[in-house]
Amino acid sequence: MTNPIHIFSEIGNLQTVMLKRPADEVQNFTPQMMQRLLFDDIPYLPIAQKEHDQFAQVLRDNGANVLYLEELVAEVLNGQRPEVKQQFVKTILAESGHTRGAITAALNEFLLNMPTDLMVAKIMAGIRKSELDVGAWSLVRAAEDEDYPYYLDPMPNLYFTRDPSAFIGSGLTINNMTFAARKRESLFTELVINYHPMFAGQNIPVWRDRNQIGRIEGGDELILNDHVVAIGISERTSAEAIEDVARSLFAAGQFDTVLAISIPKTHATMHLDTVFTMVNHDQFTVYPGILDAKGDIDTWIMHPGDDQHDLRVTHRTDLKNVLKEVLNVSELDMIQTGGGDPIIAGREQWNDGSNTLTIAPGVVVTYDRNFVSNQLLIEHGIKVLEVASSELSRGRGGPRCMSCPIARADL
Ligand SMILES: NC(=O)NCCC[C@H](N)C(=O)O
Incomplete structure (x- = not known):
């Protein structure tokens, strides 16, 4: 058995992915418990399961081996x-x-x-x-x-398998989650990595484990290519944790650039992947609400350091240029959620219109309810596979949040 983990991009053909089918945990709570459990409504379970099964089938139909956490x-x-x-x-x-x-x-x-x-x-x-x-x-x-x-307490957020761990390169981070409602979730990944025959005994690198102080969640961890990782400084991920991940990746010689991107610390924009995802070699979705009036956003570029400093850090605010430089592309298409209309963008971002799951270069899975953003993606040449989303969206996460890729084909 060889190490099954292989994640060197956000967009390579999806080969193996871990999901969690929603079950009783998404209906075992009252409105009084909702906010603490990080939900905005209580899903109707039979429909949530039907929608989730359709999501899994779309992934299988497109060549992915779907594993279930449970x-x-x-x-x-x-x-x-x-x-x-x-x-x-x-x-x-x-x-x-x-x-x-x-x-x-x-x-x-x-x-x-x-x-x-x-x-x-x-x-x-x-x-x-x-x-x-x-x-x-x-x-x-x-x-x-x-x-x-x-x-x-129930753990209703388990179907967002993206967050408690993140597979990066040939290893993973097992995450110290921010809120009590989700802290226990990463125990499941830890167990699977340590003991499941698929992973056990293979010296899988854990870039950062759940016992390290400083919080981090997988929705903030984006693998842009085989040398660049982008991580959101967000409601859920601290700058301290990003430094830890950068140090471990650099020490192992996997990846030479980590971009730390600072996004608004709010529930609606909890992770980087709720406002920014990669959909092709030179195309991204972006929610315009994260950029200031000049279109800027605080970004730090981190590289392995020298004798004096273990990290070399440069501050920039022109994200588009930074991406062009680190990805080595001459043009970049930043596709705005909701087409930039403030009402539509706000509404569709809330329902995870920016949270696309890319399953091959230029091929994404999205929620059907974000019809304006989906149409825009199509106009920009992206193939959009829509899945039903009435109930799944009530947990405030979309197709990227609901999937934890373990292996992707190299580009
Ligand atoms: N990557 C993501 O953005 N995941 C969505 C997580 C939603 C969940 N209700 C949470 O608040 O953690």
């Missing part, structure tokens, strides 16, 4: 070593706030007595207090937050 996790935990399963449950419980006492013991027993695939689904969907017989009387249960319905 299946990879269950395969690991069904494997030869029971101690891996026991340790995983212990870690999930600890990161959900349960480290000792009667409730922790009851949760542990409840989960370990289930068939593994149901156990995985349950951990993802959340565990209600009413599902568990704690047995022993517990002051914690009687007195602490007694009206709150869950012992383990």
Whole structure:
């Protein structure tokens, strides 16, 4: 078995991709919990699943091998070593706030007595207090937050597989996520990388792991070509984490340029890929709201350093010129979300009109609801494969967010 990870562009033919089919976790919450769980509405699950299945089929029809996170996790935990399963449950419980006492013991027993695939689904969907017989009387249960319905919160954002990890070159970052609602998600990737037969024992480089201080999410990590990575400084990714990633990539001799691009720190523009994606060798989508009146945006170009400094950093604001230089192209087509109309651009960016998933040079998957941006892409020569999006879009992520590429063909 050789290392299956191969990501040296945003646009090479998509060969292997990891998804998570939405399940009970996207409907196990109330409006009161919504904001904390980073959702703006509660999806209708049967339609969300239908839309997601269509998305997966489009990827398969275009040559991608679609893997499901929930299946990879269950395969690991069904494997030869029971101690891996026991340790995983212990870690999930600890990161959900349960480290000792009667409730922790009851949760542990409840989960370990289930068939593994149901156990995985349950951990993802959340565990209600009413599902568990704690047995022993517990002051914690009687007195602490007694009206709150869950012992383990659901993880509704799991279908945005882009964010908890990012495959870059022949390795990956396993991410320290920003908000509590998503922190536990990267435990699943960590488990799969360490123990799944597809990855285990192959010295896969982890450019930055989830235990490092400083937050980073995959929606901010874009691999522009085999020597340039762009990372957003955003609501979810800190400059500190970007420096760490740059240092590890440079030390390994994979990639020689990291662009750090500063975007507005808001929920609607949470990651770089909600406002900027690469769709062809010399074409990008961009949401005009991230540029100032002169069309500028703070960008830092980082290269390996010299004897005195481990990184060489240059500040620029003319992103288009920077991209032309680092990608070595003479012209660049920046396609504006919503065609630049402020109402349409705002509306379609909110519904992930900039969040295209490129599956081959000039071929993208987008949400059907962003019809103005989609038409514009077509007019710029891009082949657009639309997927239904009424329910999936309620989680505030689009086709790029819903996919975690593991391998792409070289350009
Ligand atoms: N890459 C992305 O932009 N992912 C979208 C994540 C949406 C999710 N509700 C979140 O707030 O994290």
